[in-house]
Amino acid sequence: MTALAAAPPVAPALRVLLSHDDRVFSGGVARLLGDAGLDVVAHHGDAGDLVGRVLADRPDVVVVDVRTPRSTGRDSLAAAVEVRRRSPGTAVLVLSHHYDAALAPQLIGDRPDGVGYLLQHRIGTVDHVLEAVAQVAAGGSVLDPEVVARLLGHRVHDDPLSGLSPAQLRVLAGMAEGASNRGIAESMHVSEAAVEKHVTALFRSLGLERSATQHRRVRAVLVYLRAVGRH
Template sequence: MVPERVRVVIGEDDVLLREGIGRLLDDAGFDVVALAGDADDFLRKAVAHKVDVAIVDVRMPPGWTDDGLRAAVELRRRRPETAVLVLSQYYEPRFALDLIGERAEGVGYLLKERVGDLDAFLEAVHRVAGGGSVLDPEVVGRMLGRRSPDSPLALLTAREREVLAAMAEGKSNQGVAKTLCVTEAAVEKHVTRIFNKLGLSPTAAEHRRVHAVLTFLRSIT
């Protein structure tokens, strides 16, 4: 369940972008409780403030490599209830998979350019805050192009792969239907076939939609 007032921490070394994202989220009704300019400070503040959502850049001080990503992974280890949205200037499928690990709930990976699309960015923050997952459409598209012929995805039809890719972006069945210009009932049938072909049986403890997305990621990275 999404809290009535979502508490957010932002980790970004560029002061203008950091302040800009903070202002956008504040104007949209989020409670931005802390800002950080390096990965260590980001992790410290995210844990101390017990935030609902942590937004962080992949490449940050002190190392300027994947410090932000590693801080995000550590935050997910320490506080599994905190949703994490990682921003990256670069297309790095490994980063997305490292971040998600075995648990795709409440996690997102977006290219930084997506912040300029305010509606899409805010939707992504809301989605991870509610326990959903978000992958940047550009990342998903490039990943699909790298699909191995012997991956489980080879069992899927072209349309089913399109549906799964849209699911990986975080879209609901209604969102998938709108994107592909089909009925929601048709999407539901495709989703059921995807689950069956990937061997994802319904259980009380597992979320098949999340596992389908993880299968998608592991098969093309």
């Protein structure tokens, strides 16, 4: 009798803890995430116990959905910053109607992997959120272009990005948003070949040599996010 091949292991669903300052809305978001196959382990509107819940439940991703700029909204963002500090293995995705000039740079900080900040009025579909959740869970960074632009306002003159051209900065910003060369080319209305030339040039400007153990694209994004996250 021919032996049957073992079935490949099934990857467990991402465990997501959803925090929102509107309980009704958070219930709807939790249902959408659950329908997409994610395991939503908790959702609540109280930012005060968010860190404790994260430490107890150890989710893969915390989605902080903020509708108000003050009061509970700022409390939620501050809690997200604390989650990043106390649970480094937990990815954080902020969905907000507002950019917080003080807390956004703190959230990204010097360790931008596994973090996202999207503005809700620029989120087109549920798939956009699902892709962002998957990307930060995998250790990537997802930043809304408007957030990137605001962060650039904190740049200092001696930062490593000062030698990049405007086109190279746009390409690097696209890389930080998780876009492929093709996606960047479409957004800039140029060819993929032109984007590839910009990528090669910005690697050279940032002093990123080829390495068998490190990915230059990831290293470039890390340099970029550290630079734009400064006060």
